[in-house]
Amino acid sequence: MDLSIVIPLLNEEESLPELEQWIHRVMTEHHFSYEIIFVDDGSRDDSWKVITSLRKQNPNVKGIRFQRNYGKSAALNEGFKLADGEVVITMDADLQDSPDEIPELRKMLLEDNFDIVSGWKKKRYDNKLTKNLPSKLFNATTRRVSGIKLHDFNCGLKAYRRKVIKSIEVYGEMHRYIPLIAKWSGFRRFGEKVVEHRPRKYGESKFGWSRFVNGFLDLASIMFVGKFRKSPMHFFGFWGTVCFFIGLAIFLYLTISKFFFEETGLAARPLFYVALTLMIIGTQLFLAGFIGELISRNSPERNHYLVEETLT
Ligand code: UDP
Ligand code: MG
Numbered sequence: 367m368d369l370s371i372v373i374p375l376l377n378e379e380e381s382l383p384e385l386e387q388w389i390h391r392v393m394t395e396h397h398f399s400y401e402i403i404f405v406d407d408g409s410r411d412d413s414w415k416v417i418t419s420l421r422k423q424n425p426n427v428k429g430i431r432f433q434r435n436y437g438k439s440a441a442l443n444e445g446f447k448l449a450d451g452e453v454v455i456t457m458d459a460d461l462q463d464s465p466d467e468i469p470e471l472r473k474m475l476l477e478d479n480f481d482i483v484s485g486w487k488k489k490r491y492d493n494k495l496t497k498n499l500p501s502k503l504f505n506a507t508t509r510r511v512s513g514i515k516l517h518d519f520n521c522g523l524k525a526y527r528r529k530v531i532k533s534i535e536v537y538g539e540m541h542r543y544i545p546l547i548a549k550w551s552g553f554r555r556f557g558e559k560v561v562e563h564r565p566r567k568y569g570e571s572k573f574g575w576s577r578f579v580n581g582f583l584d585l586a587s588i589m590f591v592g593k594f595r596k597s598p599m600h601f602f603g604f605w606g607t608v609c610f611f612i613g614l615a616i617f618l619y620l621t622i623s624k625f626f627f628e629e630t631g632l633a634a635r636p637l638f639y640v641a642l643t644l645m646i647i648g649t650q651l652f653l654a655g656f657i658g659e660l661i662s663r664n665s666p667e668r669n670h671y672l673v674e675e676t677l678t
Contacts (some may be wrong), residue, residue, distance in 0.1 A: 369400040370451030371391070374441030375381065375459035379411045380568035382459065383401040386420050386427060389465045393426075396469050403428045404459070404645050405445045407436035423447035446531040454531050458522035460569060462491070469527040474557055482545055484516050485523035485561035492571075500578045507582070511589050512546045516558055519545060520581075523561055533672050539555035539584050550592055551672055598662060602655025610648025617635045 371389060375382070386402065393400045404417045408427065414431050421427040430444050442456060453472045457463040467485065475483045490498055501520065508519050520542045534547045545556055594601045616637055623629045633640055662668060 367401060367451040368398040369453050369455060369468070370449035371400060371402045371455045371457065371468070372405065372442060372445035372449055373402065373457055373459045374405045374438050374445065375409065375413060376407045376435060376438075376572050377409045377411045379409070379413045379416050380570055381461045382413060382416045382420065384567075385459060385465070386424065388424075389468075389613060390424060392465045392468060393512055401426050401449075401451065403430065403445045403448055405429075405441040405599050406431040407438065407441040408430055408432045437539060437541075439539055441535045442541055442544075443536040446534075446536070449531060450555045452528055454460060454528060456522060456524050456526075461567050464521040467523060467559070467561045468525075470525070471559055471561075474559055475527065477526045478557060479593050480557035481555045482548055483525045483557040483559055484518065485521040485543060486516070486518040486558050487521055487563035488517075488560045490563050491565040497637075498561045500575075504578060504581055508546075508585060509545070511585065512543075512549065514545050514549060514556055516545060516556060518558075519543065521561070539580055540588065542581055542584065542601070546588060546592070547612060552674075571650040582656055594605055596662060596668075598658025599655040602651045602658060606648045606650070606652030606655060607653060608648070609644045613644030613646075613648060617645070 373385070388401075389402055402424075404420075404427065406414050411465065412576075414429070417429040417431075423430065427630065428448065430441075430448065432444075445456075446454065453475055455468055459463070459625070461489065471483050471485070474480060489616070490501075492498060501518075502569055504518060505519055509515060509517075510651060524544070526548075530548050532542070533551050536544060536547065540547060620632050620635070620638060620641065623633055
């Protein structure tokens with residue numbers, strides 16, 4: 367199969383028939399064998415009914431329906447499990463991404479030998495203040511901390527090689543950072559294509575301004591986890607030990623000044639409390655590292671490596 371098109375959706379009943387028709391037209395024009403995987407992320411409208419009836423007309427349509435709303439990341443993750451195409455496309459269901467871009471994305475991915483080709487909504491049709499500006503800031507930060515030179519991480523329209531989506535797991539709210547997750551798994555060839563972005567035709571946006579707060583918190587945690595997941599002790603153990611020994615040194619200094627220089631009223635000196643606090647915090651950090659280490663030993667991913675080739 368040439369293409370799998372994974373489409374997460376939440377309450378998008380009006381858009382689906384138009385989207386399916388459009389994709390079908392593009393696919394037939396280019397003679398691609400394809401599947402459309404609609405992942406209904408707990409819609410409360412008639413989206414699932416629409417998907418069922420679309421499938422009756424077009425056997426290339428497949429669907430997954432969640433019991434409740436789990437979020438876009440979960441929807442993508444389930445869609446990826448089912449996807450079988452050589453190239454996997456993700457796109458939003460709201461007709462803001464154009465299916466006409468798919469052949470070009472696929473061509474770039476295969477001919478220029480990329481692992482991921484990400485869309486770039488250079489000209490956006492969203493509310494200026496609440497989206498465009500924060501989005502610039504968000505992308506600049508992500509570019510810096512991840513070292514991946516993309517302009518539009520959060521673009522829903524992306525193309526992946528099959529092996530990329532089969533070797534990553536998208537969870538929580540991490541759909542904004544799929545290139546970064548892919549980078550951890552050793553994929554480094556990222557391409558970018560300017561794509562057409564269209565105003566939302568039906569329904570409304572599912573993410574409010576809270577996306578930016580959450581987006582940045584997720585970025586902080588993803589960077590941290592990416593660096594120290596396998597060895598929490600390297601972070602907590604180090605800083606715990608540093609704190610503890612600074613505290614201990616101050617304590618020794620205070621003790622010496624008491625016994626050898628006969629200073630009194632040690633417990634009234636601010637330094638005394640600084641030393642005490644440092645030693646307590648140090649011990650706690652160290653313990654946090656130790657417990658983290660025990661948890662990561664038990665993690666099912668502890669020996670999850672991606673072997674590229676073996677010669678036996
Ligand atoms: N979506 C989803 N689950 C959610 C929220 C959104 O599957 O919990 C889908 C939504 O139906 C759409 C895509 O994710 O297909 C992008 O959402 P939206 O268009 O609301 O985001 P925006 O374009 O405003 O960034
Ligand atoms: Mg949208």
